[in-house]
Amino acid sequence: MEGMVEENGSSGGSGMSDPLAGGSSSGGAPTHVVAATSIVQLTLPAQAPMAQVQSVIQPNQQSVIQTASNIQSVQLPKGNVILVSKPSSVIHTTQGTLQTLQIKPEPNSLLSSQGQSCSDDDDSDDDSPKRNYREMLTRRPSYRKILNDLGGAEIADNRMGSKPGCENEVSLSSSLSFAPGPMLEDQTRKRELRLLKNREAARECRRKKKEYIKCLENRVAVLENQNKALIEELKSLKELYCQQKTE
């Protein structure tokens, strides 16, 4: 009973925009598959010199047929879907042959410019596996931004309405209620406050993430249905054409 965002085709038709397209072009790392328009270019390392990349989820799309022809869908980890130019059918289906592209941040990207894992060694955990692993990851737009583009006010209002944060307020005020002491106590109090806030932030972040994933799953279902329908339509049109041709 959450304030789920509804799909274009399925019900309601609230005219949502593309969660992946985000509209929040932060101009950061070049590997983000995010753009105000539906198509972004990104440079790929090694074998794939340049590919045209596009979110499979079109903003307010009417048709599953992409505007840029000859596009093949590619599933990426982290749930991103990109489309790679390929001379094939206009209609692309999920059952088609898929190519997985491995996308890594460029050496001079925003992410790696701040990390420099291999050079600085004064910090103890600088070359820890965790940190190195993180540096390989690209940052995506926040769920808040994404959900704002999905009609975030509605979701935010919904959240306020259902008020899971009621107990948060209670816990927050109760944890802050003890008397301030000397500096040590003050520090521990600050730390506890930070932990508390972060705990709640993490809770909220997970909630938004789940909502976002649900939204994407809905979109996938709708697109698959549209795809099936279009394939059927194409099939029948072909048959009709063949019939008329033989007559």
Added chain:
DNA sequence: AAGAGGTGCCGTCACCTGAT
């Protein structure tokens, strides 16, 4: 019944980003 493996949730840490 006991153990193993999978899954989901939570708290925490580390880091990034935007605001001031």
Added chain:
DNA sequence: ATCAGGTGACGGCACCTCTT
């Protein structure tokens, strides 16, 4: 520069299911 908030990653815990 500093701070606050958002989020990915990680480890721990609880619960469920399956196998022996």
